[in-house]
Amino acid sequence: MTRRHQQIADELRELITSGHYPVGAALPSEPELARTHGVARGTVRQAVGALISEGLIGSRQGARSVVLSSTPSQSFSELLSFSQWARANGRDPGGSVISSLRGRATPEEASQLLLTEGDEVLRILRLRTLSGAPVLLERTCYAGWMADAVERVPDDCESVTQRLHDDVGLVFAHGEHRIDALAAGTLEARHLEVRRGSPLLRLCRTTTSPEGRPVETGDDRYRPGSVSFTVRNSALTNPMSRNTGRH
Amino acid sequence: MTRRHQQIADELRELITSGHYPVGAALPSEPELARTHGVARGTVRQAVGALISEGLIGSRQGARSVVLSSTPSQSFSELLSFSQWARANGRDPGGSVISSLRGRATPEEASQLLLTEGDEVLRILRLRTLSGAPVLLERTCYAGWMADAVERVPDDCESVTQRLHDDVGLVFAHGEHRIDALAAGTLEARHLEVRRGSPLLRLCRTTTSPEGRPVETGDDRYRPGSVSFTVRNSALTNPMSRNTGRH
DNA sequence: GAGTGGTCTAGACCACAAT
DNA sequence: TTGTGGTCTAGACCACTCG
Numbered sequence: 001m002t003r004r005h006q007q008i009a010d011e012l013r014e015l016i017t018s019g020h021y022p023v024g025a026a027l028p029s030e031p032e033l034a035r036t037h038g039v040a041r042g043t044v045r046q047a048v049g050a051l052i053s054e055g056l057i058g059s060r061q062g063a064r065s066v067v068l069s070s071t072p073s074q075s076f077s078e079l080l081s082f083s084q085w086a087r088a089n090g091r092d093p094g095g096s097v098i099s100s101l102r103g104r105a106t107p108e109e110a111s112q113l114l115l116t117e118g119d120e121v122l123r124i125l126r127l128r129t130l131s132g133a134p135v136l137l138e139r140t141c142y143a144g145w146m147a148d149a150v151e152r153v154p155d156d157c158e159s160v161t162q163r164l165h166d167d168v169g170l171v172f173a174h175g176e177h178r179i180d181a182l183a184a185g186t187l188e189a190r191h192l193e194v195r196r197g198s199p200l201l202r203l204c205r206t207t208t209s210p211e212g213r214p215v216e217t218g219d220d221r222y223r224p225g226s227v228s229f230t231v232r233n234s235a236l237t238n239p240m241s242r243n244t245g246r247h
Numbered sequence: 248m249t250r251r252h253q254q255i256a257d258e259l260r261e262l263i264t265s266g267h268y269p270v271g272a273a274l275p276s277e278p279e280l281a282r283t284h285g286v287a288r289g290t291v292r293q294a295v296g297a298l299i300s301e302g303l304i305g306s307r308q309g310a311r312s313v314v315l316s317s318t319p320s321q322s323f324s325e326l327l328s329f330s331q332w333a334r335a336n337g338r339d340p341g342g343s344v345i346s347s348l349r350g351r352a353t354p355e356e357a358s359q360l361l362l363t364e365g366d367e368v369l370r371i372l373r374l375r376t377l378s379g380a381p382v383l384l385e386r387t388c389y390a391g392w393m394a395d396a397v398e399r400v401p402d403d404c405e406s407v408t409q410r411l412h413d414d415v416g417l418v419f420a421h422g423e424h425r426i427d428a429l430a431a432g433t434l435e436a437r438h439l440e441v442r443r444g445s446p447l448l449r450l451c452r453t454t455t456s457p458e459g460r461p462v463e464t465g466d467d468r469y470r471p472g473s474v475s476f477t478v479r480n481s482a483l484t485n486p487m488s489r490n491t492g493r494h
Numbered sequence: 495g496a497g498t499g500g501t502c503t504a505g506a507c508c509a510c511a512a513t
Numbered sequence: 514t515t516g517t518g519g520t521c522t523a524g525a526c527c528a529c530t531c532g
Binding site (some may be wrong): 288293309 | 500503505508
Binding site (some may be wrong): 495496497498499500501502503504505506507508509510511512513 | 514515516517518519520521522523524525526527528529530531532
């Protein structure tokens with residue numbers, strides 16, 4: 001069952017990405033869209049709101065909405081799953097588990113996962129590749145209550161996210177990501193095949209379930225040049241923030 | 248004139264950041280909020296929607312909304328203006344113009360600013376400091392039609408953004424930001440007081456006016472450790488995307 | 495002044511979660 | 514089964530932009 005507002009959003013998105021409404025062009029008015037689609041204006045506004053939060057269009061009171069970008073944005077699951085992202089971009093993802101160890105949560109891990117210090121966690125270190133070339137060294141710390149499910153995932157499983165979804169119905173719904181840069185250490189140098197001290201892009205993440213329960217936290221270190229991240233902002237919906245060095 | 252939905256959003260935000268509704272807690276139901284505030288449910292949903300897009304709460308059909316994070320997010324102007332951001336965080340921003348030159352747009356600049364190759368642009372290189380310590384080397388390319396206004400801004404002006412707003416009524420409304428890492432070159436090493444080849448965090452940005460007209464593009468290179476960026480995502484509103492190395 | 499998007503109301507039905 | 518959020522309608526008024 002597809003929602004009415006989603007159909008309209010999809011249609012407008014298609015018209016934008018296909019170039020029918022190029023960057024800088026004005027969209028039809030909301031009353032007009034409502035008429036042509038046979039819906040109430042509120043439904044049109046839901047669709048328009050979706051495109052605004054994707055950064056595709058901008059709107060101001062009194063003037064028609066304007067196309068800001070014609071690049072479609074990714075789905076949340078593509079952002080979270082390295083494999084899904086790679087496949088969607090026509091790349092060939094690979095990877096291997098370097099280590100998998102149970103341990104006790106550090107204070108920082110405990111605070112990220114809403115646990116108490118010393119609770120059991122599962123730490124996994126993975127190397128990710130694109131077309132065989134190393135791209136990303138990924139450290140993940142899973143909350144203890146899902147350690148069993150994660151350990152049942154085979155080491156050579158391409159998409160852990162997909163596997164957890166299929167096996168135990170676990171889905172990721174929210175994420176918080178912090179991005180900075182740091183120098184490669186000995187471990188990163190060896191696995192990512194770069195020189196020690198060379199620049200890496202680091203993404204620290206914490207992911208939670210639909211109920212708001214933290215599921216995993218970790219940090220991903222990317223070999224530069226292979227991957228970048230983009231964010232679209234506007235005065236109304238501003239998802240990104242800048243932080244000082246003290247975390 | 249403050250809008251009703253914004254008052255409600257502010258109130259809920261305050262209750263969340265103050266800890267009255269801690270992370271993991273459930274909010275009152277929408278009908279209840281509508282009753283207690285004496286408004287229609289639609290108005291409450293506007294307020295709730297704002298908190299969702301800020302990543303403060305998450306919602307699912309059938310269950311009450313849940314607090315995901317108690318950290319308030321920044322305003323858009325704080326993200327765009329180095330000085331405003333620094334002041335809001337209790338730091339002491341400074342800076343100086345290293346060079347300011349008019350030139351002709353490169354193909355890349357032209358495409359970012361919706362100009363044609365060879366159109367006039369103004370390029371400015373600035374060093375930004377916090378408490379006197381160098382933090383950021385900022386390259387900005389302004390579209391020619393606003394070069395005069397920018398050149399009238401004194402070199403030692405603390406906030407260019409603020410000055411442009413006050414002088415010519417120019418406001419920034421949308422931004423696109425790409426983040427990656429790279430090694431410091433000779434220029435960055437000298438001004439940021441780091442070793443050549445050491446890691447830097449790079450943010451490439453393009454900013455547009457409320458009408459959707461591109462105003463400036465540029466790239467900011469941060470000394471690592473001093474600054475990081477965070478993004479909150481969810482399955483519905485997903486502002487961040489991961490990109491391959493080909494820009 | 496005509497048209498636009500922003501705000502708000504007062505209903506209604508549905509799909510889903512919790513119990 | 515009860516209550517919740519998600520969707521949708523059919524109006525209305527206002528602040529604003531634009532020609």
